[in-house]
Each structure stands twice: as C-alpha cells, then as structure tokens.
Amino acid sequence: MELRHLKYFLAIADAGQITAAAKKLQIAQPPLSQQLMQLEEELGVKLVHRGSRSIRLTEAGIILRNRAKQILELTDATTREMNDFAMGMKGTLTIGTVSSSGATLMKDRLSEFHKTYAGVKFEIHEGNTFRILDLLNKGIIEVGIVRTPFNTTDLGCRYAESEPMVAVMTEEHDWSPEQKTISLAELKNRPLIIYRRFEQLIHNTCMKHGFEPNIFCKNDDARTTLHWANEGLGIGMISRSALSLGSNNHLIVKEISCEELHTRVAAVWLKDKYMSSLASRFIESFSEASRAADLQ
Known part of the structure; x- marks a missing residue:
C-alpha cells in the first residue's frame, strides 16, 4: 500500500x-x-x-x-520537520493548544517567540486537553499547551505560573457584593456552571470541604460557561485566564480562595522522541517566560 x-x-x-x-x-x-x-x-x-x-x-x-x-497528516508533519531541520530556524512549528489558554498564549508566549525567530511560521491545532494529547501521541503536533490536571506519563512538561479559579455571576446571584474573594464553602447549594474538564476536580474538592456541589450545567467549552453565567442562569467556575475568551459585560468576578482549585498551563511533549530545533527553542522560551513570571 x-x-x-x-x-x-x-x-x-x-x-x-x-x-x-x-x-x-x-x-x-x-x-x-x-x-x-x-x-x-x-x-x-x-x-x-x-x-x-x-x-x-x-x-x-x-x-x-x-x-x-x-x-497523511503525519507524513506532511514529517516532511515539514525535515525541511525545518535543513533550514535551521526557518520552518513551521506545529502546536496544539486548549481554548482556555489560547488567547493568553498567543499574546504572550508565541508573540515573544516570534520576535526572536521572525522566520518561523506556525500551525495551530485547538481542542480540549484530551484532544491535544491525542494529537501529540499521533505525531501531528510537536508541542501541546494543556491545562492541569492531566496524565504526565511519557510526557516532558514545563509549567506556567499557577492561577486560581474564579466564580463569575450576574448581580442577581451575587450574595455579597463587597467581596472580591470567596471561600469554596460559599458556593454550597448555589447553581454551578462548569467546564466538564474540571468536573472531577471540582466535585472531589467540594466533597473534601464537606458538601456536594450543585451542578446546574456541565459543558465542553469555557466560553459556554461564560455565556450561561452572563445570561444569569447560574454561577460559572472557570480558570482566571479564561475570562479573556468571551464578553463579560454583566459578570461579577470573585476569586475562589482554595489552593486545591488552582490550575496551571503546561507545555508538553513526548519523551524519547525526536524533537525539532524549533520545538526545542519554543520549550526553552516557554520555560524562561514561566521563570520570569514566578519571580515577579
């Protein structure tokens, strides 16, 4: 064949x-x-x-x-990889990114990388963490940008700074307008709108704090959580960086004071597999940006 x-x-x-x-x-x-x-x-x-x-x-x-x-996608990726090798720092870098980090990533990590390596082109695949890891395993992308938690077996990882989850709501759901930070316990019995990716994490953490979460809506995109919360249908729980994904004109944002609900974006790649010079430089750039953020 x-x-x-x-x-x-x-x-x-x-x-x-x-x-x-x-x-x-x-x-x-x-x-x-x-x-x-x-x-x-x-x-x-x-x-x-x-x-x-x-x-x-x-x-x-x-x-x-x-x-x-x-x-055929793998064949095309291999051809590009060989061309990248021949051209040095000119070529195409294939990256997969989750939607909740896409806007921030494009603004920060990729734009900084582009300033240093202006000859590099990008091919971006978007999806949830499970899809990005699948693309990585199939060799369609070289680097994945995913959000914790995920299975790190066979993966090399570089983590960005930790960020809290926030509760987003309209005025009618705001039980304490003066508060900018809330405890997890304050969400007990309130209608929660969550991204399915965080369902297990949220459920386990709430149970650890003595109550079962009242999940009003589960969905597959942080933007849906923002939209439903913006319509006043409940209280959304998302990572703080996901606020950049949608229009939040009517939303009140409260940081959830709970270390167990902090998440991190990570750059991941397959261990023990050839990595192009482009991907290696991007990982280095990602790590340097993360260290600089941690020092601030």
Whole structure:
C-alpha cells in the first residue's frame, strides 16, 4: 500500500463519488476506479458500496479513512520537520493548544517567540486537553499547551505560573457584593456552571470541604460557561485566564480562595522522541517566560 493509494481513497471518501474525486485529482475515472479495486484486493476487504451515482463507505472503509487522514497528516508533519531541520530556524512549528489558554498564549508566549525567530511560521491545532494529547501521541503536533490536571506519563512538561479559579455571576446571584474573594464553602447549594474538564476536580474538592456541589450545567467549552453565567442562569467556575475568551459585560468576578482549585498551563511533549530545533527553542522560551513570571 502506497501513500498515493491512501490519497486516492481519501479523495473518493471525501467526495462520495469516484467521478468527482477523479476531477479533483485531475486523473481519469477508469484508472481511479482500478486503483480502488487494487487497494481492496491488497487489503482483502470491501471498502465502499458502489451505487449508480455515489459510493458509501463500508465499516472497513470508515476505519481506513480515519487512518489515512492520520497517516497523511503525519507524513506532511514529517516532511515539514525535515525541511525545518535543513533550514535551521526557518520552518513551521506545529502546536496544539486548549481554548482556555489560547488567547493568553498567543499574546504572550508565541508573540515573544516570534520576535526572536521572525522566520518561523506556525500551525495551530485547538481542542480540549484530551484532544491535544491525542494529537501529540499521533505525531501531528510537536508541542501541546494543556491545562492541569492531566496524565504526565511519557510526557516532558514545563509549567506556567499557577492561577486560581474564579466564580463569575450576574448581580442577581451575587450574595455579597463587597467581596472580591470567596471561600469554596460559599458556593454550597448555589447553581454551578462548569467546564466538564474540571468536573472531577471540582466535585472531589467540594466533597473534601464537606458538601456536594450543585451542578446546574456541565459543558465542553469555557466560553459556554461564560455565556450561561452572563445570561444569569447560574454561577460559572472557570480558570482566571479564561475570562479573556468571551464578553463579560454583566459578570461579577470573585476569586475562589482554595489552593486545591488552582490550575496551571503546561507545555508538553513526548519523551524519547525526536524533537525539532524549533520545538526545542519554543520549550526553552516557554520555560524562561514561566521563570520570569514566578519571580515577579
């Protein structure tokens, strides 16, 4: 099985039609159909159900489509890595970042790195911590920017400064307008809106402090927490840096005084794996910025 076979198959799978795929690839339809048949024979499985006007992927075809995307992305990343090696400090740095740190990261770490290495280009993948770690393991990115807690097995880590979680709410939910800092216990029985990523951490910490949290809404994005809190639907719990992700015109912000709920952004990479000079320099830059923040 050659890479061109995977490219041909992926074009067919994406187009849902051999004729359309042939036009996109700028080859004739009969040779493309023949290549598909040869691929099926080589793998010993049927990849598509052929109809009069379109094709439909079999279960084996769906698996191969997903694998083909990963293989081709990894191939492209490897080609870029070799080009980066040949060009020194000119090339493309592939980074994955969680949304809750993206704005701050772009403003601080990446902008500082760009000032030093102006010839470097960036390819950014965004998602939650689990997706970023998955991209890292597949070799699609070289460096991940994730938020604690996460499993550090097989990972090298450089941590940024620790930050507290905050409670965000509209005026009708503010039980003590004069307070800027609150204890975790003050959130007992109040309707909480949380990012699912922190569910276990928040639940365990609340239980440790003697109460079960009243989770009104769980979601998959800190921006959703901000939006729901801004609509007055409950009290959001987010990391302080996530405040930069949305419009908070009506929100009152109170820092939660609880060390167990402090989180940190970290730059992570796979141990015992080749790292490009670009990625190594970025890790160094990230570490230097973190040390400078800790000294302030």
